[in-house]
Amino acid sequence: MKNERIILFWIRFKEFLSAGFLKAAGYIRLHPRLEKAIYTASAGMISIFLLHISITLAPAMQEGVVLLLPLKKANTLSEIKDPDKYIKELERGNMLLEGRLLRRIPTGSYLVINTTENHFKLYHNRKLKREGFCSTGSYIHLEADDSQAWIFKTPKGIFRIRGKTEYPVWKKPDWAFIEEGLPVPPPEHHSRFDYGVLGDYALSLGDGYLIHGTLYKRQLGMPVTHGCVRLGDEDLEVVYYYMQEGSKVFIY
Amino acid sequence: METTDKYNCFKFFHQKSRKIFLLIFFMLLTILLIFTVVLPAIKAELLFPAGEQAQLFNTSHSDDPMDHRMHGLASENAWLRARLTLAGSDSLVLLVNLPDSIVSLQMNGVIVFETAITGYKISRIFNKYSPLYLTEWCKHPFTVKASVSSIPKMPVIYKKAPKDTIEAAKQQNLTEVPTGQEDTWFSLYTDRNLKLAIKQNETPSTLISEKRQRYFRKTRKLERRELVKSMANFEIPVHFAYITIYVSRSDARVIYRALPEHALVVLRL
Numbered sequence: 001m002k003n004e005r006i007i008l009f010w011i012r013f014k015e016f017l018s019a020g021f022l023k024a025a026g027y028i029r030l031h032p033r034l035e036k037a038i039y040t041a042s043a044g045m046i047s048i049f050l051l052h053i054s055i056t057l058a059p060a061m062q063e064g065v066v067l068l069l070p071l072k073k074a075n076t077l078s079e080i081k082d083p084d085k086y087i088k089e090l091e092r093g094n095m096l097l098e099g100r101l102l103r104r105i106p107t108g109s110y111l112v113i114n115t116t117e118n119h120f121k122l123y124h125n126r127k128l129k130r131e132g133f134c135s136t137g138s139y140i141h142l143e144a145d146d147s148q149a150w151i152f153k154t155p156k157g158i159f160r161i162r163g164k165t166e167y168p169v170w171k172k173p174d175w176a177f178i179e180e181g182l183p184v185p186p187p188e189h190h191s192r193f194d195y196g197v198l199g200d201y202a203l204s205l206g207d208g209y210l211i212h213g214t215l216y217k218r219q220l221g222m223p224v225t226h227g228c229v230r231l232g233d234e235d236l237e238v239v240y241y242y243m244q245e246g247s248k249v250f251i252y
Numbered sequence: 253m254e255t256t257d258k259y260n261c262f263k264f265f266h267q268k269s270r271k272i273f274l275l276i277f278f279m280l281l282t283i284l285l286i287f288t289v290v291l292p293a294i295k296a297e298l299l300f301p302a303g304e305q306a307q308l309f310n311t312s313h314s315d316d317p318m319d320h321r322m323h324g325l326a327s328e329n330a331w332l333r334a335r336l337t338l339a340g341s342d343s344l345v346l347l348v349n350l351p352d353s354i355v356s357l358q359m360n361g362v363i364v365f366e367t368a369i370t371g372y373k374i375s376r377i378f379n380k381y382s383p384l385y386l387t388e389w390c391k392h393p394f395t396v397k398a399s400v401s402s403i404p405k406m407p408v409i410y411k412k413a414p415k416d417t418i419e420a421a422k423q424q425n426l427t428e429v430p431t432g433q434e435d436t437w438f439s440l441y442t443d444r445n446l447k448l449a450i451k452q453n454e455t456p457s458t459l460i461s462e463k464r465q466r467y468f469r470k471t472r473k474l475e476r477r478e479l480v481k482s483m484a485n486f487e488i489p490v491h492f493a494y495i496t497i498y499v500s501r502s503d504a505r506v507i508y509r510a511l512p513e514h515a516l517v518v519l520r521l
Contacts, residue, residue: 059479059492069296090326097332181416250359
């Protein structure tokens with residue numbers, strides 16, 4: 001509706017201007033009051049146009065004027081009393097800072113997951129042990145009829161491994177049934193338990209998010225999960241071996 | 253003759269009032285240009301955190317290699333210090349290291365992502381400052397206040413729950429997996445007049461792309477809004493010193509999607 005009004009206004013305005021040009025060229029005659037209105041509107045529009053242009057182009061034009069600025073200066077080494085000592089102090093300071101930064105990196109194992117590229121890297125003793133594709137959240141926003149909604153995304157941030165399980169069983173939540181167009185069963189109903197779909201191992205990140213295996217290996221490297229991180233069988237085995245309870249998982 | 257006069261284009265303007273009108277019009281335009289272009293550029297300086305005074309010295313640029321060494325070490329020192337300050341933070345930090353041509357993401361002191369900068373462009377204002385001054389400016393992290401991008405932060409796909417299994421099967425086939433080939437450009441506007449733009453180095457998939465147009469429109473709109481806001485408050489608008497860096501399309505997308513809304517940026521010039 002708003003767009004229609006804008007288009008209509010634009011058409012009328014163009015007609016208005018065209019009438020002005022035709023009049024100026026001497027093709028038509030207009031009532032003096034209409035003529036006055038046309039030229040007042042034209043002057044107004046030209047002013048608005050120039051205002052718009054000058055504001056829009058201002059940042060680019062400022063760059064040109066910046067050239068006229070005087071040079072802002074800083075001190076040189078010749079002004080320092082003992083330059084050798086100063087440089088040595090800086091070098092030592094930088095080495096200490098680098099050491100402190102290095103100490104921030106976990107010495108054990110940690111996992112880095114890139115949810116945009118669906119890629120993981122496993123580090124052990126600050127060295128890359130394994131990397132490969134994984135699957136993360138699909139970003140599907142599922143809306144049920146009863147105003148319930150879920151968004152299937154992998155949480156970002158720093159997590160720790162809360163627990164490790166062999167041969168995990170998936171207890172399907174409500175959305176798994178709603179997504180498939182099935183009626184939601186009672187909480188402990190046998191249809192909620194799905195065996196073998198999570199692979200041989202699962203590592204818990206808390207809040208129901210897991211790092212687990214998958215039957216859909218072709219989808220590794222794609223954003224297709226409900227928020228968990230899926231890995232291929234061999235990758236999962238290595239990750240399960242290296243990652244201990246408390247190991248950090250960086251997800252971005 | 254009478255007819256021509258009667259239908260003269262500017263007849264409604266008296267000769268004198270026409271001159272006054274044009275004079276006022278050009279005066280207003282000149283004032284506007286002075287206020288939006290000349291004054292911000294003349295007053296342009298690299299802003300420091302509130303309450304901090306930049307060290308300004310009175311000697312000139314030097315070609316002494318020892319000075320270069322000192323500046324390099326001082327810049328590295330400031331860079332490491334800024335990184336260490338943020339190493340305790342669980343939030344993701346963007347690190348832009350122009351001398352080494354590396355852009356990376358840091359989480360809790362750990363570099364989780366790193367990529368090469370294939371090219372960059374910087375504002376002319378940086379040439380007006382000596383390296384030590386720039387080091388002082390970069391000593392503290394920048395906080396992103398606003399951002400504009402050609403891609404969404406979260407590629408959300410909206411889906412209605414199917415009524416039965418037949419509808420669910422149909423939906424399954426329709427759900428598209430994002431290809432990840434979207435053209436990516438984004439700009440981060442920080443608290444201290446730094447505009448950091450990260451752009452893909454690949455040529456856009458289509459030259460006149462709707463997304464590209466929309467990105468530039470949004471950028472202009474944001475800058476215009478800031479300018480008008482300053483004008484409304486009778487303040488001289490701030491001149492944004494820009495740094496545009498080029499990385500691969502996929503890396504630009506990774507960086508943008510990973511960054512939180514008010515991300516911190518550490519810069520080394």
